[in-house]
Amino acid sequence: MSTTLPQDRSEHSSNVPIAVDAAVMTFCWSFAFLLLHPFPTLWYYPLEHRWELATEPTGLAMAWYGRTLFSIAVSGLGGAITWRILRRRGRLSPEIQDGWMGALVVSIVFVVLVIVVTNLGQHPVPEPLPPWYVPR
Numbered sequence: 001m002s003t004t005l006p007q008d009r010s011e012h013s014s015n016v017p018i019a020v021d022a023a024v025m026t027f028c029w030s031f032a033f034l035l036l037h038p039f040p041t042l043w044y045y046p047l048e049h050r051w052e053l054a055t056e057p058t059g060l061a062m063a064w065y066g067r068t069l070f071s072i073a074v075s076g077l078g079g080a081i082t083w084r085i086l087r088r089r090g091r092l093s094p095e096i097q098d099g100w101m102g103a104l105v106v107s108i109v110f111v112v113l114v115i116v117v118t119n120l121g122q123h124p125v126p127e128p129l130p131p132w133y134v135p136r
Helices: 007-013 016-036 064-088 094-120
Strands: 041-045 050-054
Touching: 016 064, 016 094, 041 064
Parallel strands: none
Antiparallel strands: 041 050
16 A cells, blocks of 8 residues: 555645635734734724624724734735645645745744734723622
8 A cells, every 4th residue: 555645636736835824924014014014904903792893892802803904804815825836736846835934034033023013012901890880
């Protein structure tokens, strides 16, 4: 029994890491986009246990879940489109694969820098809790 893939399948499977790289890069760039531009996203209000699609929150809320969900959806789309395009092509050279890996590293460094820079100027001011809130 052979564990090697047939020739027609091995060409397509060699491009899967490139599609994964594209998906991760798309995640990084879409997450950074949401941090830098006002864009409607899902906000979670933990005290009220509700969700809202808005550009700015109306109370104590966090947008991390909405940003992450949006970025995961965009990255899935970006990875699928890249894989579909690469399926039509043949096997990519190792130099091109190394270039994709380099672009992935640059994207990850970029999104980390965007997160750090956008959080540097923030000085959170505690919002008073609503009078009806009773801690458990």
